[in-house]
Amino acid sequence: MTSDLDALEAQSIFILREAFNRIDKIAMLWSIGKDSNVMLWLARKAFFGHVPFPVIHVDTSYKIPEMIEFRERYAREWNLPLIIGGNKAALAEGMSPDRGRVTCCSALKTEPLKEVIREHGFTGIIAGIRRDEEGTRAKERVFSPRNAAAEWDFKDQPPEFWDQFKTDFAPGTHLRIHPLLHWGELDVWRYIERENIPMVDLYFAKNGRRYRSLGCAPCTGTVESNATTVAEIIEELRTTKTSERSGRAQDKESEDAFERLRQQGYM
Amino acid sequence: MNAVLRPLKIVIVGHVDHGKSTLVGRLLHETGSLPDGKVENLRAVCDKRGMPFEWAFVMDALQAERDQGITIDTSQIPFKTALRPYVIIDAPGHKEFLKNMVTGAASAEAAVLVIDALEGVQEQSRRHGYLLHLLGLRQLAVVVNKMDAVAFSQERFDAVSAEIRAYLGEIGVSPTHIIPIAARHGDNMVSRSERTPWYQGPTVVQALDAFQPAAEATALPLRFPVQDIYKFDHRRIVAGRIESGRLKVGDRLLFSPSGKTARVASIESWNAPAQSVAVAGQSVGVTLDEQIFIERGQIASLLEQPPMGSDLFRARLFWLGRTPLTEGRRYKLKLATAEHIVAVEKVERVIDVTDLATAESRSVERNAVAEVLLRAAGPVALDPFTDNPRTGRFVLVDQYDIVGGGVISMDGLPDSRCAPSVVGQDLTAVQHKVTPQSRAAANRHRGGVIWLTGLSGAGKSSISMEVERRLFHRGFQVFTLDGDNIRQGLNSDLGFGPEDRAENIRRIGEVANLFVQAGMVVITSFISPYRADRDRARAANPTSFHEVWVKAGVEECKRRDPKGLYAKAVAGTIPDFTGISAPYEEPLHPELVLDTEKLSLEETVDRLIRYIERDMQREPGVDLESRPDASI
Ligand SMILES: Nc1nc2c(ncn2[C@@H]2O[C@H](COP(=O)(O)OP(=O)(O)OP(=O)(O)O)[C@@H](O)[C@H]2O)c(=O)[nH]1
Ligand SMILES: [Mg+2]
Numbered sequence: 009m010t011s012d013l014d015a016l017e018a019q020s021i022f023i024l025r026e027a028f029n030r031i032d033k034i035a036m037l038w039s040i041g042k043d044s045n046v047m048l049w050l051a052r053k054a055f056f057g058h059v060p061f062p063v064i065h066v067d068t069s070y071k072i073p074e075m076i077e078f079r080e081r082y083a084r085e086w087n088l089p090l091i092i093g094g095n096k097a098a099l100a101e102g103m104s105p106d107r108g109r110v111t112c113c114s115a116l117k118t119e120p121l122k123e124v125i126r127e128h129g130f131t132g133i134i135a136g137i138r139r140d141e142e143g144t145r146a147k148e149r150v151f152s153p154r155n156a157a158a159e160w161d162f163k164d165q166p167p168e169f170w171d172q173f174k175t176d177f178a179p180g181t182h183l184r185i186h187p188l189l190h191w192g193e194l195d196v197w198r199y200i201e202r203e204n205i206p207m208v209d210l211y212f213a214k215n216g217r218r219y220r221s222l223g224c225a226p227c228t229g230t231v232e233s234n235a236t237t238v239a240e241i242i243e244e245l246r247t248t249k250t251s252e253r254s255g256r257a258q259d260k261e262s263e264d265a266f267e268r269l270r271q272q273g274y275m
Numbered sequence: 276m277n278a279v280l281r282p283l284k285i286v287i288v289g290h291v292d293h294g295k296s297t298l299v300g301r302l303l304h305e306t307g308s309l310p311d312g313k314v315e316n317l318r319a320v321c322d323k324r325g326m327p328f329e330w331a332f333v334m335d336a337l338q339a340e341r342d343q344g345i346t347i348d349t350s351q352i353p354f355k356t357a358l359r360p361y362v363i364i365d366a367p368g369h370k371e372f373l374k375n376m377v378t379g380a381a382s383a384e385a386a387v388l389v390i391d392a393l394e395g396v397q398e399q400s401r402r403h404g405y406l407l408h409l410l411g412l413r414q415l416a417v418v419v420n421k422m423d424a425v426a427f428s429q430e431r432f433d434a435v436s437a438e439i440r441a442y443l444g445e446i447g448v449s450p451t452h453i454i455p456i457a458a459r460h461g462d463n464m465v466s467r468s469e470r471t472p473w474y475q476g477p478t479v480v481q482a483l484d485a486f487q488p489a490a491e492a493t494a495l496p497l498r499f500p501v502q503d504i505y506k507f508d509h510r511r512i513v514a515g516r517i518e519s520g521r522l523k524v525g526d527r528l529l530f531s532p533s534g535k536t537a538r539v540a541s542i543e544s545w546n547a548p549a550q551s552v553a554v555a556g557q558s559v560g561v562t563l564d565e566q567i568f569i570e571r572g573q574i575a576s577l578l579e580q581p582p583m584g585s586d587l588f589r590a591r592l593f594w595l596g597r598t599p600l601t602e603g604r605r606y607k608l609k610l611a612t613a614e615h616i617v618a619v620e621k622v623e624r625v626i627d628v629t630d631l632a633t634a635e636s637r638s639v640e641r642n643a644v645a646e647v648l649l650r651a652a653g654p655v656a657l658d659p660f661t662d663n664p665r666t667g668r669f670v671l672v673d674q675y676d677i678v679g680g681g682v683i684s685m686d687g688l689p690d691s692r693c694a695p696s697v698v699g700q701d702l703t704a705v706q707h708k709v710t711p712q713s714r715a716a717a718n719r720h721r722g723g724v725i726w727l728t729g730l731s732g733a734g735k736s737s738i739s740m741e742v743e744r745r746l747f748h749r750g751f752q753v754f755t756l757d758g759d760n761i762r763q764g765l766n767s768d769l770g771f772g773p774e775d776r777a778e779n780i781r782r783i784g785e786v787a788n789l790f791v792q793a794g795m796v797v798i799t800s801f802i803s804p805y806r807a808d809r810d811r812a813r814a815a816n817p818t819s820f821h822e823v824w825v826k827a828g829v830e831e832c833k834r835r836d837p838k839g840l841y842a843k844a845v846a847g848t849i850p851d852f853t854g855i856s857a858p859y860e861e862p863l864h865p866e867l868v869l870d871t872e873k874l875s876l877e878e879t880v881d882r883l884i885r886y887i888e889r890d891m892q893r894e895p896g897v898d899l900e901s902r903p904d905a906s907i
Contacts, residue, residue: 143337163348167375167595169380170670190362
């Protein structure tokens with residue numbers, strides 16, 4: 009193996025191939041953010057240019073317009089089998105972050121995701137979370153079971169070692185598969201640079217600010233930055249001491265806000 | 276692009292509450308690895324709970340963990356020293372969460388064992404030390420924590436050091452360093468503490484920097500387990516990760532245990548430069564020059580260095596299941612990408628990790644370590660763990676859950692290398708013009724193998740020679756193949772190790788089969804201790820094979836000891852002696868059991884002759900040629 013990125017890539021490909029082989033009905037979440045773009049890229053590496061499962065985008069309607077443009081363009085260019093989920097009922101009756109950020113997140117992201125899973129009968133959902141993002145994600149498994157209500161039993165997770173993943177599970181339950189769990193934010197950008205992976209413009213600084221993490225417009229803030237290229241972002245990340253999700257409001261409502269969200273089936 | 280070192284993975288282990296998470300939190304803080312605001316945020320969290328500041332909360336992110344002051348699940352966090360990047364894996368110390376400890380520890384390249392200076396070495400200190408060793412981890416530093424609570428006493432430090440050094444010494448581990456620290460206060464973490472003037476060794480950070488990254492598996496023989504076969508386009512791609520060794524275009528691969536072979540025609544990739552060589556750690560896809568049928572689970576190797584193929588193997592395992600592992604039970608085994616159903620043939624010994632005592636038991640409780648014999652329905656491609664860890668370890672699955680992990684040893688078992696099935700593929704059997712039916716008609720009985728098995732001294736030779744004599748006088752075409760006679764001739768090149776025993780039996784099985792084809796009754800009289808070997812002999816001619824267990828216990832055979840062999844074996848002058856220093860696997864479904872402890876020689880001979888006559892002699896007055904199936 010030549011580099012640390014090669015090692016990260018090889019491990020992710022191994023995970024994606026395990027998921028594809030062991031799980032009947034599988035789909036990948038595509039948030040349009042940097043991690044899921046990298047994950048999609050890794051899928052094309054794993055399957056030699058093909059994406060052999062549906063790609064789900066849960067549209068909250070509060071996404072930043074550039075993200076939707078990006079989604080449309082690359083879904084076409086890369087020939088992605090795209091499923092778009094959304095909670096129309098909740099939106100119709102006025103769901104917004106004003107009702108509480110966690111309430112909104114679970115109504116507009118977790119619920120429609122569960123709906124897509126139910127409707128299509130998916131038994132495996134590939135999600136691009138990373139351990140270094142946040143404390144509960146640091147405790148995640150690569151193959152992480154969710155019960156029939158899509159809940160995460162984080163107090164009793166299965167053992168996982170020697171790259172032997174939990175691939176047996178009861179009917180009605182499903183697995184979350186996390187091929188990027190072992191990556192760091194800096195790794196992601198270095199890989200984007202190496203592979204020349206297209207990214208939404210929002211990550212690059214305009215007028216001294218840029219997005220470091222992409223979510224919904226009302227709940228995701230920009231950070232101060234002059235990084236206008238991938239190389240500059242990498243330079244910036246080598247020295248920064250602010251955390252990646254510092255621009256994310258839903259994590260901060262209370263000490264355990266994010267834990268509760270994730271326990272209920274959020275990514 | 277800057278070359279970036281791969282992070283070294285370190286796991287922090289030890290008994291509950293000895294300060295593992297505190298050590299990690301403090302280490303991240305001391306090395307400036309925490310994001311801005313993290314300490315303030317945790318201070319607020321602790322204030323709100325009305326408790327003193329707790330460094331462990333950096334890692335213990337779950338509410339339940341903070342409420343109970345205990346780590347439930349393992350977590351991983353990156354950090355850097357001036358030398359290199361690390362991933363620190365914090366493991367829980369409570370016995371209840373051993374599965375999570377294993378989850379964290381199994382991927383580490385080195386470990387830090389934390390021991391509370393006040394409490395000293397406790398049950399999980401030992402268990403974790405033992406499991407690290409079992410998992411194959413060889414680099415371990417010890418920290419004696421909470422030195423502030425023992426007034427930084429050198430005497431106490433020396434006592435704890437001596438205790439853990441003694442335990443680790445017994446399992447063959449010698450710690451790289453033993454460091455006195457107070458994690459909560461930062462003593463000897465990144466700089467030498469003034470409170471331990473008597474200590475001259477490295478700090479925690481220096482001890483970490485002294486660890487070596489795990490060696491690449493590239494130097495080992497090629498092991499390329501098939502993960503999947505893709506046919507997304509015109510290519511048929513065999514996908515998988517190279518676990519060890521290297522492969523290149525043009526190499527002839529042997530797929531085990533199927534024995535099929537084909538050459539690597541290309542190494543495929545997407546958005547990457549074309550490769551002609553691939554090495555350990557890479558997830559690759561290859562195309563083959565021949566469209567052979569292979570499936571997930573086969574392990575590809577080079578022809579010269581295949582894995583072993585065995586349906587019986589020994590393992591040292593740790594059990595995580597809620598219900599005990601028990602003899603006779605079946606589990607799903609996952610080894611690399613292969614899955615097999617295995618039965619627990621025997622629990623050989625259960626190891627008490629606290630004092631390393633071993634006990635006999637037919638079951639293994641949760642969180643215990645044991646040595647077991649496992650049997651699969653067919654050959655499993657594997658390597659002994661010491662030869663190749665990545666294909667020498669497995670997990671067991673019960674229902675939906677992973678319930679244990681084990682490392683393989685083939686000590687005392689036949690080493691049957693997986694061999695290419697191409698050997699002999701150009702041979703075609705020539706048809707005889709004399710049919711088995713004609714032979715049976717002429718002999719007035721059909722041919723068959725009477726396969727006697729049993730311990731040395733059980734009575735096989737006495738029975739076989741007497742039966743041969745009496746059948747001969749009744750007009751049977753009969754011959755006895757006896758152990759010592761065959762070993763002086765046909766098998767004079769073979770010894771008594773497991774492989775040679777297997778080969779000995781294989782040849783006898785083949786020779787016996789020739790006798791059967793010649794229409795004769797052949798009595799074989801060999802210990803033939805391994806079930807797999809006897810099954811192979813049966814497979815050569817399933818309809819004419821009769822397994823006869825000449826049964827007598829070891830104690831009785833020792834007492835009889837007609838050739839004085841048991842005395843020598845017990846004295847140690849004969850190695851690998853069945854029943855003493857090598858196993859005897861009792862037949863599961865023999866056609867006939869002759870219990871020589873209960874029956875006299877006369878009675879056993881009578882029984883066997885009756886059995887043979889009933890099975891093989893023609894019925895009076897029936898013309899064998901005229902029977903349509905001739906299957907009397
Ligand atoms: N006096 C003293 N207390 C310490 C020190 N290090 C840790 N502690 C305390 O020991 C208690 C347990 O520490 P943790 O870090 O949670 O222990 P742990 O080993 O991670 O525990 P588990 O993960 O639950 O097994 C906490 O209250 C710490 O503050 C130390 O150096 N001195
Ligand atoms: Mg802890």
